[in-house]
Amino acid sequence: MFKKILIANRGEIALRVIRTCKEMGIKTVAVYSTADAESLHVRFADEAVCIGPPSSAESYLKMSNIISAAEITNADAIHPGYGFLSENAKFSNLCEEHNIKFIGATGAMIDQMGDKANAKSTMIRAGVPCVPGSEGVIKDFEDCKKIAIETGYPVMLKASAGGGGKGMRAVWKAEDLKDAWDSARQESKAAFGNNDMYMEKLIEEPRHIEIQIVGDSYGKACHLSERDCSVQRRHQKLTEETPSPFMTDELREKMGDAAVKAAEFIKYEGAGTVEFLVDKHRNFYFMEMNTRIQVEHPITEEVVNYDLIREQILVAAGVPISGKNYYPKLHSIECRINAEDPYNNFRPAPGRITVLHTPGGHGVRMDTHVYAGYMIPPNYDSMIAKLIVTAQTREEAINKMKRALDEFVIEGVKTTIPFHRQLMDHPDYVSGNYTTKFMEDFKMEA
Template sequence: MFEKVLIANRGEIALRIHRACREMGIKTVAVHSTADADAMHVRLANESVCIGPPSATDSYLNIPAIISACEITGADAVHPGYGFLSENARFAEILEAHGITFIGPTAEHIRLMGDKIQAKSTVKELGIPVVPGSDGAIKTDDEAYKVAEETGFPVLVKAAAGGGGRGMKVAQTREELSGALANARSEAKAAFGDDSLYMEKYLGQPRHIEIQVVADSHGNVVHLGERDCSLQRRHQKVLEECPSPALNDAQRAEIGGIVSKAIKGLGYLGVGTVEFLYENGEFFFIEMNTRLQVEHPITEMVTGIDLVREQIRIAAGLEMSFTQDEVAFSGHAIECRINAEDPRTFTPSPGTIKDFHTPGGLGVRVDSGVYSGYRIPPYYDSLIGKLIVHGRNRNECLMRLRRTLHEFVIDGVKTTIPLFQELVNEPDFINGDYHIHWLEDFLAETT
């Protein structure tokens, strides 16, 4: 087992990783920018190293500075969390070259799944259903028109190197396709330095369903059920729940088995998430994230399995601590992403938190690295923390969520808590009758 893990991240996920390490008897190193010198994970870690100024490019994305921090402190492994360098294949390779373990999959698999065209082709060969569309990159507009005629309009143009909704454009008609291609290429080039595009059939009202998988170096692959991430704004997840209100046990077991078999065939190592659009009883692959997900706590609440602990064990060469037969799903969990944003315009609201009081009680978990007096810097994402609640069933979970949202106190900055207080009383949400466009429709109707 590792003696010392460097946490190459910040905020709530850095604190989450630190806690798992401490429970395993592993020392931690916190790296931080000058803007995060007073962050909670920095205060609690065994050691801390400042790696640069506030800009993420000069700090959390600064690979030489992180390698230097490893060498200075003697860290023998790095956990990247999510975002930043978590899906950077080159970073994983550089760590390996320096004799430092990357707590994540191989660089080969990060690179493979980072290319959306290659990922789609690969999983299709492994038996995972995919959205109808182009077989590879679209080189010309004429080729795009041909694909659109085969799949039918509307179509979705997507950046091959994309993520987070960038480089994605919908064309409802043939007349809109040329503009969608041009805009997607421009956006993809600016965001990823790669303007390669591909196309898929645009699904009208699908749900976003993702399957959590864990694989070790001993040939074991296990799925931990699904998460429903359909409440989204501009392709960004806002609230997630587990299990999905749209699936039954038979569907869950079937898609979980398909994904597990494919991941085993891929030879994947570590924790990963395979994401799907789900409509009319059919699953269509979107992408695979080769890292820990923001929403991983709801899976932990329902299964009782510590995913970060398993990541660390697997990276150390150990078998995972459970088998598929030992995975027991219990109750229902929902996560709300509490952001420092205006609850209607979603404009970031950095500033100093004057009062901070988290809810508690049975089945309540708050993952956050902030505290009263903490100043939310304007340089990074606006996530304050995650409110996660668990109940014996979905109804109990919803009742608990309503209660905890009214207990949660964050003064000094605007937050998205009022939005969630609205959502938990909406009939469609209460009934679990929503899709990936539902939230944007709701906001448009109520603003």
């Protein structure tokens, strides 16, 4: 087992990893930028190393600084959390070169699944259902026109190196294709340094349902059932739940089997997520694979009583998994609390938290790194907390979330708490009748 793990991340996920390491008797090293000097992950780690100024490019994305921090503290493993370098093949390989275990996928696996066009062709070979469209990267616009006709409108253009909704364009008719092609490639180039595009059939009334998987270093994988992530704004998830209100037992078995097949086909090691689009007829299609822990992993932990971070560490240390699949026994909902103003188009709202009262009680979990007096820096993602509730039924979970949100007090900055409170009363959400288009018609009440 590892003696010391460096967490190459910040905020709540860094704190989350530190907690499990402490429970396992493993020493921890926090890294931080100068903007995060007062963050709780710095305070609760056994050691902390400053790796640069506030800019991510000069700190949390600076591979040489992180490797140096691991070497001077004698860390024998690095946990990357999510975001930043968690799906960076070069960083995974760099850790291996320095004899430091990367707690995540190998560089080869990330290369295979991180590029969405490559991932799709791999999944076709594995026999996993995929959305009709291009088999890989589109060569040029003439190729693009031809594939759009073969696929049939409407289509979705996607950046091969994409994420967070960047470089995506829905195209409903042929005359709009050229503008979409040009603007998507331009946006992708600016965001990722890569303008490769691929195309898929646009799935109407889709739900975004993902399957949590874990694979070990012996080629075996299992799944831990699904999460419904369909409530999104600009392709950014706002809330998640498990089990999905749209799921049937038969569909859960089929999607779980497909996710395990995907993981075992590439001999996947670590915790990962196979993401699917599911249409209104419950046909499901592979969308992408995230080769890391997800923001929303706590709801899975709550319904199957399973520490995913612990399992990541055990797998990385060469411990085999049991191989059995897990199914939800309870219902869990997560609300992402962001420092954003939901009454002003979700505009980011960094600043100092003057008052903080967090909810509690049976079945309520808070994952956060903030406290009264904490200064939310403007340099990073605006998520400051995850509120997770768990109950026997979906109806009970919604009522528990309402109660918890009513108890949650943050002053000094605007947050998305009012949005989530209104969401929990929305008839379409309450009935489970929502798709990824839900937020297009949602209006905040004054």
